[in-house]
Amino acid sequence: MSGKNTNELNVPEARAAMDRFKMEAAQEVGVNLKEGYNGDMTARQAGSIGGQMVKKMVEAYEQSLK
Numbered sequence: 590m591s592g593k594n595t596n597e598l599n600v601p602e603a604r605a606a607m608d609r610f611k612m613e614a615a616q617e618v619g620v621n622l623k624e625g626y627n628g629d630m631t632a633r634q635a636g637s638i639g640g641q642m643v644k645k646m647v648e649a650y651e652q653s654l655k
Contacts, residue, residue, distance in 0.1 A: 614641040 598604060615622035618637045620630065627635075 610642060610645075611638060614638050614645065617641055 598607065612622055615638045618641050620634045620638055622630070622638065
């Protein structure tokens with residue numbers, strides 16, 4: 590396994606859009622996500638945000654197929 594950070598965006602200009610997307614997903618699942626450091630959140634909360642983001646991405650892809 591390489592030491593490269595895999596948490597990088599392929600398009601750095603997309604950072605702001607991804608941050609908005611993450612905040613929107615957090616709000617939808619009822620997690621209080623704040624700007625900056627969120628290390629005090631539980632793994633369950635973080636997982637619910639990520640899961641919601643994936644769910645929305647899959648839904649958007651499915652809509653694009655119609």
